[in-house]
Amino acid sequence: MNLTKTLRRQNYDLIEGIVRNHAPLQLWGKRPLNEVEIEYEKLEHAFKSDVVLTEIKSPVLDINYSKKNEFKFNIGLTILDKLFKSMGLANFNLDSKISSGKSISISYSEAESIEYPRGEINNFLSTADLLHPNPSMLNDLNKNNILIITGTIFAKNLNIEIETDFNMNLELVASLKSMVDGKFEFNLENKTKLKMINNSNLPMPIAVKASIIDFDKGSFKDLNLITDNRNLF
Numbered sequence: 001m002n003l004t005k006t007l008r009r010q011n012y013d014l015i016e017g018i019v020r021n022h023a024p025l026q027l028w029g030k031r032p033l034n035e036v037e038i039e040y041e042k043l044e045h046a047f048k049s050d051v052v053l054t055e056i057k058s059p060v061l062d063i064n065y066s067k068k069n070e071f072k073f074n075i076g077l078t079i080l081d082k083l084f085k086s087m088g089l090a091n092f093n094l095d096s097k098i099s100s101g102k103s104i105s106i107s108y109s110e111a112e113s114i115e116y117p118r119g120e121i122n123n124f125l126s127t128a129d130l131l132h133p134n135p136s137m138l139n140d141l142n143k144n145n146i147l148i149i150t151g152t153i154f155a156k157n158l159n160i161e162i163e164t165d166f167n168m169n170l171e172l173v174a175s176l177k178s179m180v181d182g183k184f185e186f187n188l189e190n191k192t193k194l195k196m197i198n199n200s201n202l203p204m205p206i207a208v209k210a211s212i213i214d215f216d217k218g219s220f221k222d223l224n225l226i227t228d229n230r231n232l233f
Contacts (some may be wrong), residue, residue, distance in 0.1 A: 003067045003107060010060075011225060012153055012207040014069075016079070020086040022205040024114050024152050025053070027213075030145040039137075043121075043148065046137060049128035053120050060111035063206075065159050068107035073163075076104025080160065087204070092179050097172060098194075101164040108155035108206055115151035115209065118223060125213065125220040141215035147226065149210050154203035160184075160196040167191040 004014050015022060027040040040046045043053075071079060077095050083106070084092045130137065140146050173186045173194070187195040211223035 001067050003063075003069045006062060006067045007153070007207050010209075012151065012209050014207050015205060016082070018082050018085045020205055022149060022152050022208050024055070024116055024149055026149045028147045028149070028210070029140055030147065030212075036147060039140075039146065043124070044131075046131055046134070047125065047128040048131050049124045051120060051124040051127055053116050053124060056113075056115050056117065058113055058115075060113050060153055063111035063153065063155065064109045065107045068105045068159075068161075070103055070105040073101040073103060076106075076162075079106070080104065083158075087183060087198070089180060089183065094176075097176055097179075098162060098164060098168075100166065101162060102192075103163045105161045107159045108157060109159065110156035110203075111153055111206070112155075112203065113151055113153045118150060118211075121148065121150060122223060125223075128220070138215075138218065141213060142217065144212050144214055144224075146213045146215075147210045148213055148223070149208050150223075151209035152205050153207040155206045156201055156203050158198040158204070162194045162196070164192050164194070168194060 007014055021038070023041070025043040026038055027043060027046055028036040029039045030036055080094060084090070084094070137146070168188060168191060170188065173188055177184075177186055183199055184196045185199050187197070189195055209225075211225050214221040214224050
């Protein structure tokens with residue numbers, strides 16, 4: 001089953017960029033060409049309110065190895081390059097060892113979500129003031145250019161399957177192991193299929209739920225869910 005579709009049914013978008021520091025209650029700003037960049041690490045760094053927000057943690061039971069995204073080979077290599085860089089493996093050039101193939105699939109497991117209730121965030125912003133005078137922030141709010149992350153999915157395990165169009169061997173696997181600083185285990189399932197499993201217990205953010213903060217002439221109106229096909233993150 002497709003991982004992206006599974007996440008979208010839960011109002012989450014898969015993180016596609018190199019940046020992997022996403023966390024709930026961060027504020028991000030929309031920029032030209034629909035790009036986003038982080039503005040504040042916490043909602044409370046920009047706003048003040050008496051409303052107390054409740055963090056909710058829960059296991060994401062349906063994010064496992066059966067939910068995967070499968071790509072054509074060179075598209076998969078391009079996506080993996082970003083993923084490896086986000087894990088501190090900027091010099092791991094997989095295509096230098098495996099230059100052709102049929103497909104690449106990516107999946108995750110041991111996932112947990114951290115969310116904040118939408119109603120509480122609405123109440124917080126309805127009663128909030130800016131922490132200090134901030135003309136540029138208010139201008140972005142009135143233009144609906146500020147996004148808030150209301151939930152993040154973290155996963156401990158990353159699973160990559162590579163199907164080649166040539167026969168691999170143990171010598172190739174050993175050369176790949178030497179390039180990843182112990183961050184992946186390798187399993188040669190057969191001569192044309194290689195599995196890579198990350199060897200870290202540190203959860204990484206894999207998907208976010210975000211909303212545009214709707215302001216009108218200095219007053220908060222609503223949160224508008226933006227989890228759709230735009231993949232801002």
